[in-house]
Amino acid sequence: xxxxxxxxxxxxxxxxxxxxxxxxxxxxxxxxxxxxxxxxxxxxxxxxxxxxxxxxxxxxxxxxxxxxxxxxxxxxxxxxxxxxxxxxxxxxxxxxxxxxxxxxxxxxxxxxxxxxxxxxxxxxxxxxx
Amino acid sequence: xxxxxxxxxxxxxxxxxxxxxxxxxxxxxxxxxxxxxxxxxxxxxxxxxxxxxxxxxxxxxxxxxxxxxxxxxxxxxxxxxxxxxxxxxxxxxxxxxxxxxxxxxxxxxxxxxxxxxxxxxxxxxxxxx
Amino acid sequence: xxxxxxxxxxxxxxxxxxxxxxxxxxxxxxxxxxxxxxxxxxxxxxxxxxxxxxxxxxxxxxxxxxxxxxxxxxxxxxxxxxxxxxxxxxxxxxxxxxxxxxxxxxxxxxxxxxxxxxxxxxxxxxxxxxxxxxxxxxxxxxxxxxxxxxxxxxxxxxxxxxxxxxxxxxxxxxxxxxxxxxxxxxxxxxxxxxxxxxxxxxxxxxxxxxxxxxxxxxxx
Amino acid sequence: xxxxxxxxxxxxxxxxxxxxxxxxxxxxxxxxxxxxxxxxxxxxxxxxxxxxxxxxxxxxxxxxxxxxxxxxxxxxxxxxxxxxxxxxxxxxxxxxxxxxxxxxxxxxxxxxxxxxxxxxxxxxxxxxxxxxxxxxxxxxxxxxxxxxxxxxxxxxxxxxxxxxxxxxxxxxxxxxxxxxxxxxxxxxxxxxxxxxxxxxxxxxxxxxxxxxxxxxxxxx
Ligand SMILES: Nc1ncnc2c1ncn2[C@@H]1O[C@H](COP(=O)(O)OP(=O)(O)O)[C@@H](O)[C@H]1O
Ligand SMILES: Nc1ncnc2c1ncn2[C@@H]1O[C@H](COP(=O)(O)OP(=O)(O)O)[C@@H](O)[C@H]1O
Ligand SMILES: [Mg+2]
Ligand SMILES: [Mg+2]
Ligand SMILES: [Mg+2]
Ligand SMILES: [Mg+2]
Numbered sequence: 001x002x003x004x005x006x007x008x009x010x011x012x013x014x015x016x017x018x019x020x021x022x023x024x025x026x027x028x029x030x031x032x033x034x035x036x037x038x039x040x041x042x043x044x045x046x047x048x049x050x051x052x053x054x055x056x057x058x059x060x061x062x063x064x065x066x067x068x069x070x071x072x073x074x075x076x077x078x079x080x081x082x083x084x085x086x087x088x089x090x091x092x093x094x095x096x097x098x099x100x101x102x103x104x105x106x107x108x109x110x111x112x113x114x115x116x117x118x119x120x121x122x123x124x125x126x127x128x129x
Numbered sequence: 130x131x132x133x134x135x136x137x138x139x140x141x142x143x144x145x146x147x148x149x150x151x152x153x154x155x156x157x158x159x160x161x162x163x164x165x166x167x168x169x170x171x172x173x174x175x176x177x178x179x180x181x182x183x184x185x186x187x188x189x190x191x192x193x194x195x196x197x198x199x200x201x202x203x204x205x206x207x208x209x210x211x212x213x214x215x216x217x218x219x220x221x222x223x224x225x226x227x228x229x230x231x232x233x234x235x236x237x238x239x240x241x242x243x244x245x246x247x248x249x250x251x252x253x254x255x256x257x258x
Numbered sequence: 259x260x261x262x263x264x265x266x267x268x269x270x271x272x273x274x275x276x277x278x279x280x281x282x283x284x285x286x287x288x289x290x291x292x293x294x295x296x297x298x299x300x301x302x303x304x305x306x307x308x309x310x311x312x313x314x315x316x317x318x319x320x321x322x323x324x325x326x327x328x329x330x331x332x333x334x335x336x337x338x339x340x341x342x343x344x345x346x347x348x349x350x351x352x353x354x355x356x357x358x359x360x361x362x363x364x365x366x367x368x369x370x371x372x373x374x375x376x377x378x379x380x381x382x383x384x385x386x387x388x389x390x391x392x393x394x395x396x397x398x399x400x401x402x403x404x405x406x407x408x409x410x411x412x413x414x415x416x417x418x419x420x421x422x423x424x425x426x427x428x429x430x431x432x433x434x435x436x437x438x439x440x441x442x443x444x445x446x447x448x449x450x451x452x453x454x455x456x457x458x459x460x461x462x463x464x465x466x467x468x469x470x471x472x473x474x475x476x477x478x
Numbered sequence: 479x480x481x482x483x484x485x486x487x488x489x490x491x492x493x494x495x496x497x498x499x500x501x502x503x504x505x506x507x508x509x510x511x512x513x514x515x516x517x518x519x520x521x522x523x524x525x526x527x528x529x530x531x532x533x534x535x536x537x538x539x540x541x542x543x544x545x546x547x548x549x550x551x552x553x554x555x556x557x558x559x560x561x562x563x564x565x566x567x568x569x570x571x572x573x574x575x576x577x578x579x580x581x582x583x584x585x586x587x588x589x590x591x592x593x594x595x596x597x598x599x600x601x602x603x604x605x606x607x608x609x610x611x612x613x614x615x616x617x618x619x620x621x622x623x624x625x626x627x628x629x630x631x632x633x634x635x636x637x638x639x640x641x642x643x644x645x646x647x648x649x650x651x652x653x654x655x656x657x658x659x660x661x662x663x664x665x666x667x668x669x670x671x672x673x674x675x676x677x678x679x680x681x682x683x684x685x686x687x688x689x690x691x692x693x694x695x696x697x698x
Contacts, residue, residue: 013146014228017164021140021171021199024513025656035146042150043295043335046328046343070150070228072435073337076378080331080340097226097254099143099199107659125226153293154436172519172555175548175563201655202557205598209551209560236439 003109003118004030004060006052007102008069008078010043012036018099026106030059044077046084053085064090064115066105068122070098090115096122132238132247133159133189135181136231137198137207139172141165147228155235159188173206175213182214193219193244195234197251199227219244225251261359261409261466266319267311268465270326274304276457287450291437295336296450303334303342318357323350337435338451341375341388342458348374361403361412368396368416379434386430386437386444388451391423395459413463420459424452481579481629481686486539487531488685490546494524496677507670511657515556516670523554523562538577543570557655558671561595561608562678568594581623581632588616588636599654606650606657606664608671611643615679633683640679644672 005022009015015035022031034052037043049067056065067082069075075093082088092115094101101122108121134151138144144164151160163181166172178196185194196211198204204222211217221244223230230251237250277284277300284297306329316322323346331343352370356363372392381387383394398419402412425448432444435451497504497520504517526549536542543566551563572590576583592612601607603614618639622632645668652664655671 009146009150009228011146011150013142014150015146017138017140017142017144017146021138021143024171024515025659027514037335038332041335042153042293043299044339045333045335046331046339071232073340076337076340077331079378080343097229099138099227101226103200104659111660111663153295154439156294166555167552170555171513172515173559174553174555175551175559202560205557205560206551208598209563233439240440240443 001061001063002029002112003063003115004032004056004065005102005105005109005118006032006034006049006056006065006067006078007098008044008049008052008067008074009033009035009098010070010074012040014070014098018102021099022102022106025103026110029106029109030056031102031106032056032059044074046077046080049077049081050084053081053091057085057087057090062090064092064118066109066115066118066122067091067093068096068098068102068105069093092116092119094119094122096125100125130190130192131158131241132192132244133161133185133194134231134234134238134247135161135163135178135185135194135196135207136227137173137178137181137196137203138162138164138227139199139203141169143199143227147231150228151231151235154232155239158235158238159185160231160235161185161188173203175206175209178206178210179213182210182220186214186216186219191219193221193247195238195244195247195251196220196222197225197227197231197234198222221245221248223248223251225254229254260361261319261364262357263316263319263322265359265409265465266322267316268468269462270304270307270311270322272461272465273458274308276461277301277304277454280454280457284450284454287448287453291432291440291444291447292450293336293436296338296454299334299336299338300454303330303339306330306333318353318355319359320350320353320355323347323353337379338388338454341379341451344374344378345371345392359409361407361409364409364412365396365399365403368399372396381434384430385434386427386432386449386452387434388449388455390427390430390449391420391452391455391459394423394426395420395455410463410466413459413466417456417460417463420452420456424448424456427452480581481539481584482577483536483539483542485579485629485685486542487536488688489682490524490527490531490542492681492685493678494528496681497521497524497674500674500677504670504674507668507673511652511660511664511667512670513556513656516558516674519554519556519558520674523550523559526550526553538573538575539579540570540573540575543567543573557599558608558674561599561671564594564598565591565612579629581627581629584629584632585616585619585623588619592616601654604650605654606647606652606669606672607654608669608675610647610650610669611640611672611675611679614643614646615640615675630683630686633679633686637676637680637683640672640676644668644676647672 012035015033032052105122141164144162161181234251281297288296327346348370349367352367381389395416399416402415427449437444501517508516547566569587569591572587601609615636619636622635647669657664
């Protein structure tokens with residue numbers, strides 16, 4: 001088991017692409033994309049995010065979930081989803097750039113890091129490696 | 130005319146999604162996606178990036194081009210492309226998070242900012258608005 | 259007799275009507291300082307609210323607002339979704355099972371709604387957001403309730419203050435939301451979320467003042 | 479008689495062969511500390527090099543390396559693309575129009591290649607990258623050339639040093655490239671780019687030592 005990661009973006013393409021990119025370096029980590037509105041316009045959807053978070057809670061088998069977001073309203077949607085989630089305490093929101101933070105978080109999770117360390121890895125992303 | 134922006138990502142989905150997202154706030158700015166390898170695997174392609182930069186140089190009609198990148202090898206591909214570009218001095222590379230920096234840069238360009246200010250807008254992106 | 263579920267349903271139906279009617283206006287307001295979707299977002303969100311109300315008519319005002327909250331959070335797609343969703347959810351919690359909402363309880367619910375938006379979005383008055391409409395509105399509502407006015411008058415005071423608050427955003431520089439990307443260039447434009455807030459509170463006042471509207475009103 | 483375009487073509491053809499043969503090994507090296515594509519990247523890149531050589535046979539060693547550089551930059555897809563591309567481009571510039579490359583010119587071209595990688599990637603020795611193979615290799619080549627050795631011996635010294643350099647990356651913690659995401663966990667693995675560098679320099683030595691290979695050799 002590893003920490004699960006949910007990618008909340010305004011764009012389903014961004015979320016899916018970011019998951020594909022990070023999966024290359026973290027094949028054993030459950031990465032779940034939650035991008036776009038429920039009808040795949042640009043925007044976010046509480047239902048999509050909540051479903052992704054719940055799936056990730058199951059996939060990660062108690063190891064916890066880190067959520068990455070793009071713009072501010074994605075943060076607000078993610079925070080709302082956390083209020084409705086079955087295990088809010090197992091979910092941490094990262095204040096990190098979406099793509100760059102995701103790769104760092106996924107690599108940390110792949111290496112067996114705990115949920116706090118996975119979040120820290122995302123948030124520590126600075127200049128491009 | 131506004132400054133042009135090129136989005137270099139390892140993923141064509143990320144590049145396209147980011148362009149769609151930013152275009153909503155910057156409908157008059159020429160945003161060009163250059164994501165993925167030439168056969169659309171995860172990676173970058175000098176040819177794609179060079180073609181995007183040249184197109185952006187034309188679209189922006191002399192106002193200059195700002196290039197955003199995701200991971201380190203995208204930076205190196207972008208730098209290589211700049212060496213081959215017809216007007217290297219008109220192209221600035223931004224050290225900024227791809228999605229978040231792009232939105233900030235696009236909004237600055239939409240507002241008529243010059244090429245240096247567009248890059249600064251991308252690089253100034255901090256916590257999520 | 260205070261407000262009841264019929265009022266809540268009328269409010270939501272009049273809100274949906276207002277969002278549909280002002281769809282283009284809200285889109286145009288969101289264009290120069292946003293992403294041109296606020297009218298689309300709010301219209302879609304309130305169409306989903308109407309559908310929810312029709313599917314399972316609520317028993318209480320609180321239940322109506324809670325159903326609206328869930329619909330808005332899921333369907334709006336923009337910042338306004340979690341913000342209004344949280345607002346309506348907190349208002350619903352504040353009202354609880356009440357079936358006869360007096361002016362004090364009404365003002366308290368509006369305050370809870372505003373506090374929910376602040377908790378979610380961290381905006382202060384002056385940041386050029388919907389909070390610039392909400393905060394004067396809840397202040398006016400509290401004052402009217404404390405002065406012993408009826409629910410309809412409390413909501414009218416709130417709507418008037420929200421409209422003034424929305425206008426007050428014109429010269430402001432945005433410090434929250436997408437408009438903050440524009441920096442100083444955000445000045446000289448009215449905040450779309452503040453305008454939608456004023457429309458929603460006007461709908462609340464009309465629902466309290468006027469006759470029933472729409473179809474499924476008054477199940478409780 | 480020094481090295482010529484036939485050597486350059488043989489080098490590139492033997493490189494392509496080595497990349498194809500070591501494809502899986504390079505992929506496996508890239509798995510624990512990267513994204514499992516280095517073998518795929520290099521194989522694809524050198525297949526494109528072969529195609530370019532066949533399409534328009536180069537007249538000089540410099541032209542051969544320049545064609546290779548363009549193919550690698552366009553087709554590799556990973557960090558190795560701009561890095562090796564820049565290396566081959568700088569080597570080509572260093573060689574210029576030369577048709578009879580003496581050991582000094584050869585060593586200078588290898589130094590130019592290494593300097594190009596450093597300019598592009600900003601790595602130092604000890605960062606656990608291909609530079610840990612290139613720098614000892616160019617040092618060994620320079621020394622061999624200064625000691626008056628033949629081109630083949632210069633390249634053999636470079637290849638030997640690159641192999642040792644690649645092994646030296648095993649205990650290192652990566653400070654550049656994808657492997658740097660792993661921090662301390664990158665230790666205990668060999669850097670795939672350092673290994674491919676050793677393979678490429680071994681191919682260069684073989685091309686200088688042995689008989690012609692492949693099809694389109696020796697157009698100049
Ligand atoms: N952090 C915030 N706090 C309060 N209100 C906000 C905040 N961010 C955005 N808003 C409000 O949301 C409105 C925009 O809503 P909308 O267009 O639906 O979302 P988006 O900006 O995601 O497209 C703004 O006009 C503003 O009133
Ligand atoms: N900044 C750099 N400087 C020098 N070499 C680097 C740098 N970044 C990566 N490399 C080399 O590139 C190799 C990885 O190449 P490859 O797998 O093709 O690219 P990617 O990491 O983009 O998938 C690494 O093993 C390392 O030797
Ligand atoms: Mg909007
Ligand atoms: Mg929006
Ligand atoms: Mg790789
Ligand atoms: Mg790669």
